Amino acid sequence: MSLSDADKCEKGVQTMTRTEQFSILFHEQEDCREVEQMQKIEEMNGLIDEMNEIEFKSIFTKELFDKIYRMIEKKILSLESAILLLKHVGYFRELKTIYLESIDYSLLSERMKEMMIDENEKKKERNEKILTDICECYALLIEVSIPKKLLSIVVPCLLKVALKKDETDEAQKEVEMSLPALGNIGFWEIEQKLYLNEIKEIIEYHQEHQNLTRLAYQSAWQFLMNRFYNDRTLEEVITNELHFSKEAKELKDLSKYVDWKRKEERKGEREAKEVLAIWRWFFVIDNYFCFCKLWNEELVGLINSFAQMLRASRDNYPDISHQCLYSLRSAAEKRNVEIDNFLKSGTIDAVLEEIQQPTINDDIMWNGLLFFLIISERLKEEDEESEVKRNATKMKIFEKMEEEGYEDFIESFREMFDFLNRYSVNQLSIIISDYFLNA
Template sequence: MKSSCDNELHCRKKEMPLNEKFSKLFDGLEECDEEEQMQKIREMNEIINEMDEEEFITVFTEELFNKIHQMIKEKTLSWRNAILLLKQAGYRKELKSFFCYSFDDSSLSKRMPGMIIEEERRIEEKNERLLVDLCECYLLLCDKCIPDELLSNIVPCLLKVALNKEENEETQKEVEIALLALSHISKFCEIKQELYLNGITEIIKYHQEHHNLTQLSYQRAWNFLINRFSNDKSLEEVIVNELHFTREARRELEELMRCIDWKRKGERGKEVKEVKIIWRWLDAIYDYFYFCELWNEELVGLISCIVQVFRASRDNYPDISRDCIFTLKSAAEKRNVKIDVLLKEGTIVAFSEEMNQSTLDDDIMWNGLLFFLSISERLKEKEDEETDETKRKELKRRIFEKMEEEEFEDCIESFHKIFDFLNRKYYDGLSLNISDYFVNA
């Protein structure tokens, strides 16, 4: 007689894989009426929620999107039910940062932009709900640059949804999806300020006063704005001094850190939602450091917070600690981040400790090298008129002492052995004398 444990193991072995479950339900849609279809699609959406990236890519192929389009044309699948499925697929894809490009070349992808424009131009009997749904599905699933004409329709439409200030659960979910879709617009897509700036500024300011957005929604509102910053430097004053990006990023990171058990090892694809949001904040902060030229005192707290995230994540969340390293390297390259701030807030110590590890991959080594290269180059010259020669020399001395204290000379020696490889892989123009790239008195 089998034990209960044996029976449980046998059942698990017999359980159908998620992609097969999904495909079986999808194949049966054409045989159902609209209400039965809706029920099956709700089951399929539950399966989508459990999928990892590999399972998702296996299911959502170009052939599947073409089939959905064909079923819509043949009226064996309604747009209402198609959107119910497509929106959940897009939401899951963007929420989990899955890399799935199969939608872009499908016949469905080619059909939806025309529908959005047609619905937007409709004067009588415009279906606002359908328009919003089409815009969200298209942005969440699409990974190519969106044409200007389409953006001029989509952006105001979704900002109108995101500006809804009601705090009930249904509205919060609608706002979250709208902002998630908007934040997926590539930074390489240029959008005229008049289409978005007043709206996104109001969304961010209102949340700062009333805290009406979810953590994910608020981060994605900022992500959308920072993506615009890469093409439009005139946003700098708004981002830095009006909306206080560095203050808000620090506050959100500190709050998210308290929600995570850092001692528990994170499993790829199964991270708690706060880990994904932190990753998105670090991505936005990296871009902020890269494009922003203004100094503000709030940067001090943000640098300190990123170092805290790095220390908390380094044992069990390597992807997060790696992003902290890349972000802090970006900060060191910018003159609006003072070198003495990097020293005081523990950045130099953090890099020293990381690069003294016995096992490092090439990217960490390279970014660590560039970090110290940036510090070294900046210390060779005056950074601003207020920094006199005495202060500059004192700062160099303090940094050198800190690196000696961390026994960093061992790390320098190790670089002598691998730098020829790194030099060929990353940048042929650098000197092979690795010592030139480290601070010395």
């Protein structure tokens, strides 16, 4: 080939889209030996890292996963080559929090289930690496819950890898792959003996040595919080042994790297990563707010982080603002958070500011009104022994509402009765001050 021909060829490759380049490399697998397959898959993985969500989903369809299954069965594609690709696909999906259900009902998904069971039953002849690789691929890629019969295989297998403390790059890469796979396991009830000591050790070791990436660490918490859904005995471990509220203070640190004044579509690559990390913490923290009833002083700091982020994200990140308000509403429902803590943390101020905005959507107004409805109902329910404290708290809230434009605030409640009735909420007194002064 002449130099000019080579230049033309190079230019042609550059003008192809990433999805086109990926498709060509994928179809070339059928005519390659294993070494060449591995090389091409490394190129494919590099292309995946540059893809956006639309490109990624357009490539990884049910049809493609069925094709991979047939290629493995016909020995066109080696299992090792397929694992190299599938692990990367799953990790990328978790890193970018992309919802990808195309594999769930594919032939490849069914085959991976069979392979895990078959390999596990070999006992002495079992290939631990192959079993681990398949467990990781399956758990990273699946969107629906893992079948319960597979949990006793998948969970111990992945935890064994995640517990490795070998500081080599290869060992650390395995750890970083196994934890997002664990974090993707749904809300199945799992016996504590299968996971609790191990996941505690992983979290505590990171707290001391900072050995995990943010995704891996968040995934460890996500796995534990998913267990909390069915097992309330984990409250003490999560709250007072592992100090979750203190760890989730990273929300405050993450928010420092986000330019909240810049429109979301203009954010840079690092900023986009920080926003994704914030969303992953949201998923974990929501479980905590929903299920935990134990009080811990560290919880005030966590609530304060949400209040600060609610203010910061208001103009250009409406989804984050809405999520913050929803989480604060969930926190208000928990009797383990004293109402006075919402004053100390600045939450009352932040929610007042939010629902007095000149333009506001129904979801924001709904959650803001419910926040105050919950607070007011709780102020009425306190026992008699706390009457002095209760009245003092009501007076503080009243004063705060006066400072922030009390009359306008009361009027905004009156104007929202049609809205409340649409949602079948009619318990709110038209004299709002009754809740905070005379309840």
